Amino acid sequence: MIAKCQVEIVDLKATYVRSAESRSAAILDGTELCGVEEFAARHFRRSGFDAILLENTPFHVLFGVYMWMLIQDPCDPRVRMIAFGDRHAYGQRVPSKLIWTEQPRDFGTAGYGRRRAKAITKHLSAISEDRVELHRLFDDWIAPSVGLRQYLWAHRQESIDRARKLIEIIPPLMLKNLLRYLVQNYWGRYSGWPDLLLYRGNQWFLAEVKSWGDKLSENQRRWIEDNHRYLHLPFKLVKVHRIETIHH
DSSP states (O other): OTTTTTOEEEEEEEEEEEOTTOSSOEEEETTEEEOHHHHHHHHHHTTTOEEEEOSSHHHHHHHHHHHHHHHTOTTOTTEEEEEEEOHHHHHHTSOOOEEEEEEETTTTSHHHHHHTHHHHHHHHHHSOSOHHHHHHHHHHHTTTTHHHHHHTTOOOHHHHHHHHHHHHHSOHHHHHHHHHHHHHSTGGGSSOOOSEEEEETTEEEEEEEEETTOOOOHHHHHHHHHIIIIIOOOEEEEEEEEEEEEEO
16 A cells, blocks of 8 residues: 555664553653654754644644534535533533534535535635635634534644644645545544644655554555545655664
């Protein structure tokens, strides 16, 4: 699959440190211990790149902000009110109030994507391909999208800040294509997004980082294949190989 999708592999080497108290191994970077994603990020930073930890949530912030008006369209006969627990309260482990928001009954399914195909095309065509305008729209829609974003667990400020960085880096046409990809089958494409955004000047790419004994999940394999077919985002697979393991 990696060869078929023409994925570039970046091979790194590291010393792993395993503790009896922890199931996962840390990596020794100089005199410091860090996780495998942070180790890869440090490697690229030493080459002049900026690195941001991504995974799934910042992409869902983008989806919630730019697509809330379509998802909650009052002209959609399947839209109805739903309620769920406040995500901020859940994260803080305090009593939760109910959040009420609109959502179609078939939201997130491939059937929704097919049923609303014309509305999706119309909505996306109205979104500007100018980066300054995309930022303005993001700021204008961050508040009215809060109900959908809370439902999607795309509510934390750090995820919002990282989503803003994606707008700065990803070309507008690619960004709109990403939104179309998600809305066509949201729950089927929810997971599997890469770990890191790396950028330096006009150069950028996404990276999935794997330790020496770790394998790609089914969702990650599906994302890599979909990226090759539909998204065409610059992507690399980073493998952190083991030189030795230190036990303590």
